[in-house]
Amino acid sequence: VSFTLDRGRTLGIVGESGCGKTVLARSIMRLNLGSNVTTTGTAEFAGRDLLSLPMADMHEMWGMELAMVFQDPMTSLNPLVRVGRQVTEHLRHHLGVGRAEAARTAVDLLNEVRIPEPEARLRAYPHELSGGMRQRICIAIALACEPSLLFADEPTTALDVTVQHQILNLLSREQRDRDMAMVLVTHDLGVVAGRTDDTLVMYAGMVVEQAPTGALFDDIRHPYSEALLRSLPRTSLASHTRLAAITGRPPDLIDPPSGCAFSPRCPYVQQRCREEVPPLAAVDDPEHMFACWTPVGSPEGRDAFTRNLADGLPSTVAVDLAIHASSNGGEAV
Structure with missing residues (x-):
């Protein structure tokens, strides 16, 4: 697999379940951990090869420069921790801001991703929110530190059709407004139409077609x-x-x-x-x-x-x- 993605552009990766879409995204992010995982090649980002960086350096890049929105928002959020803490700890760890400033920024982020009554939502637990709300929370967390590259790994799989459309439009708007690069992973060719600049079609771990969308x-x-x-x-x-x-x-x-x-x-x-x-x-x-x-x-x-x-x-x-x-x-x- 080989591709180049510039800032401000969106790449779609399409294929059936098991074709290697998510493995590719997680490999670039160094999230495929374990002794049985072997990754070869290079993944150059901002002049650095992500695959050869020490994991301590990757930990600092997660959220700050690279971020990911996962498939299932219910399993992405800790069910035992209030939403507000999950958003603010991200800000406090990476940006070093105080509790009060992190809380204000969290409210702004939830407003930005179109969550009504953000103060009340920050006090809620994940199970008290709808699937669409939870995914918006995950997007807010991913965007909190303004990363340069966002991976959206089938971000609408667990959502109904109407909410899927809203989430995809939200991601497209945030990508344009922030001028960040985005990789949109999906099994649905219809999702990439009109939303991506380029598309890779994967099958059995290999790219079988690659072109401007x-x-x-x-x-x-x-x-x-x-x-x-x-x-x-x-x-x-x-x-x-x-x-x-x-x-x-x-x-x-x-x-x-x-x-x-x-x-x-x-x-x-x-x-x-x-x-x-x-x-x-x-x-x-x-x-x-x-x-x-x-x-x-x-x-x-x-x-x-x-x-x-x-x-x-x-x-x-x-x-x-x-x-x-x-x-x-x-x-x-």
Whole structure:
């Protein structure tokens, strides 16, 4: 995995559960601790390699320069400690401010993330707040010391749809207002649309497509990216339309398949895909890279799809049915 992220820009990392999104973010933050964890390569931030820094230095960077908003706000907050203490201890530790100033700053932070009656919320315990409120508290804690880089690791997974939209808009606004870099980790391609500058699509621990977000949606090249997009529900389809699920299951990373890791599930698969790992490379647009021997929209891809459909390959037949269902308003033909 290789990418560059400048200040003021947002990177989306997309993929199914188990593809390596969270592991990547936690590895950069040095949160994958334990004797059984091996990390290689470099993660350069502000001229320093985070992976080679002493842990004492990383502890000082957490919150101050790097911060993370986690998936489940209920497990991110200590249920035995009032919200106010959890916000202010962050400020007092890193900024060295007194109790009174930390309390005033905490109120300002809760106002900033649109929490009503912040003084009362600071006196509450996490279980007394809704999921959306708890996630806003976590965002306030992450932003308290104005970090340069924020990781948002599926920050809306545990929330209902309406609150998801509010939280994503809040993160986007804070990112713009603070001119910070942000990495938005999600399993939903729809989340990164319009909210990120660039997108990485990951599968089985590897980047399979990487492009500016607009270019990705205009010209998807990898079959896995196409499958993720096709699996999104659309309001234009009838309510009884079956979602276009991706056939099969993600591979066992302990014993991965030979060749392309997506080949057992791919509707465009050919023999070469099962034998050789395709490199991540650009073809026409130097900023749009993908790892595929039979890319979507190419003559090779169209020929492969036609052959697989004639052979009755299950993954290809499933995609063909989904295409016909979409064109017929939800009725498969």
